[in-house]
Amino acid sequence: MLHTVNKSVFERNSLQSCLNTIDDSSVILLIEDGVISAAKHTKSALLADLAAAGRVFALQGDVEARGISSKLADNIKLVDYEGFVDLVVEHGTAVSWV
Amino acid sequence: MATKKFMYLNRKAPYGTVYALESLEVVLIAAAFEQDVSLAFIDDGVYQIVKDQNTDGIGMKNFSKTYHALGDYDINQLFVSAESLKERGLSADDLMPLVYEDEDDDWAEKPSVKIVSNAELKELMSEQDVCLSF
Amino acid sequence: MKISIQINEGPYQHQASDSAYQFAKAAIAKGHEIFRVFFYHDGVNNASRFTVPPQDDRNIVNQWAELDIKNAAGEPELVVCIAAALRRGMIDASEAGKNGIDGNNIHPAFRISGLGQLIEAGIQSERLVVFGD
Numbered sequence: 001m002l003h004t005v006n007k008s009v010f011e012r013n014s015l016q017s018c019l020n021t022i023d024d025s026s027v028i029l030l031i032e033d034g035v036i037s038a039a040k041h042t043k044s045a046l047l048a049d050l051a052a053a054g055r056v057f058a059l060q061g062d063v064e065a066r067g068i069s070s071k072l073a074d075n076i077k078l079v080d081y082e083g084f085v086d087l088v089v090e091h092g093t094a095v096s097w098v
Numbered sequence: 099m100a101t102k103k104f105m106y107l108n109r110k111a112p113y114g115t116v117y118a119l120e121s122l123e124v125v126l127i128a129a130a131f132e133q134d135v136s137l138a139f140i141d142d143g144v145y146q147i148v149k150d151q152n153t154d155g156i157g158m159k160n161f162s163k164t165y166h167a168l169g170d171y172d173i174n175q176l177f178v179s180a181e182s183l184k185e186r187g188l189s190a191d192d193l194m195p196l197v198y199e200d201e202d203d204d205w206a207e208k209p210s211v212k213i214v215s216n217a218e219l220k221e222l223m224s225e226q227d228v229c230l231s232f
Numbered sequence: 233m234k235i236s237i238q239i240n241e242g243p244y245q246h247q248a249s250d251s252a253y254q255f256a257k258a259a260i261a262k263g264h265e266i267f268r269v270f271f272y273h274d275g276v277n278n279a280s281r282f283t284v285p286p287q288d289d290r291n292i293v294n295q296w297a298e299l300d301i302k303n304a305a306g307e308p309e310l311v312v313c314i315a316a317a318l319r320r321g322m323i324d325a326s327e328a329g330k331n332g333i334d335g336n337n338i339h340p341a342f343r344i345s346g347l348g349q350l351i352e353a354g355i356q357s358e359r360l361v362v363f364g365d
Contacts, residue, residue: 085255085259123347
């Protein structure tokens with residue numbers, strides 16, 4: 001499955017709720033304010049293991065728009081909208097943590 | 099028409115925003131399509147099916163009674179996150195007693211609400227073909 | 233692949249419609265089919281033909297219209313939920329007539345229809361992606 005999270009970890013619990021129910025074969029795509037969760041900060045540890053396993057993506061346009069390109073945590077993979085489409089195609093059912 | 103597994107993911111409390119009400123409206127329509135429908139109540143979504151809702155003081159329609167109709171529409175898989183309940187100081191007794199009549203068991207009345215762990219939710223979600231979030 | 237989209241938020245207030253539009257455009261560019269875009273909750277406001285954004289900003293409604301998402305019968309597959317639309321003052325000519333209202337505001341690239349269209353999109357499409365708040 002592909003889980004999309006569009007809210008910052010500092011604003012809502014969407015990311016935590018997603019992490020509570022994500023299975024071993026699923027990936028996470030951070031979009032919109034969700035990309036804030038991909039930056040290096042006091043909450044980075046939440047995603048560290050999944051990112052190290054290559055399962056955390058962030059939408060490049062949203063990262064750049066928020067000025068955090070140089071502040072990303074380790075192992076976050078950037079994708080553009082076409083990459084977003086590929087993730088939807090490759091990973092089956094999409095779950096949005098809106 | 100093929101049958102798919104649809105999950106309706108409800109994570110917001112009722113009344114503060116319209117998502118809960120309009121999610122329920124979709125679910126009622128979905129019943130006519132004879133798909134395999136389940137509802138998940140996670141985070142503040144658990145407040146959608148808490149009992150004793152009374153909207154007299156806010157001038158809004160109390161739509162909580164409508165959840166009782168779901169059983170009549172063969173929608174009887176309402177999964178509630180145990181962790182979300184616990185975090186909020188709630189238990190099974192705080193939820194509406196939603197039931198359905200099981201046609202495969204001489205129309206015995208059975209509970210539609212199942213309280214499930216995150217591990218069970220994980221399993222349920224991974225089986226879905228379509229997940230609609232509200 | 234056949235993909236459908238659900239949009240829960242209106243234009244400009246939330247990024248949801250912009251994200252969904254960029255996603256849809258990329259999907260089409262990659263040769264996928266957008267079977268239907270279903271506008272629900274405040275998302276119905278994306279269908280207003282009366283939006284006038286500043287000249288230097290994107291026109292979200294027109295962007296959607298230009299994607300020209302239609303079915304084989306030539307009907308728009310930018311579908312606005314009727315119940316959500318009517319309670320928010322979004323109305324087409326036919327519903328305006330029925331309700332005695334002297335105007336209508338649905339852009340011609342969109343059409344109003346029932347919630348069943350969302351369920352049907354889920355059944356007919358291989359993927360359904362939700363954009364919301």
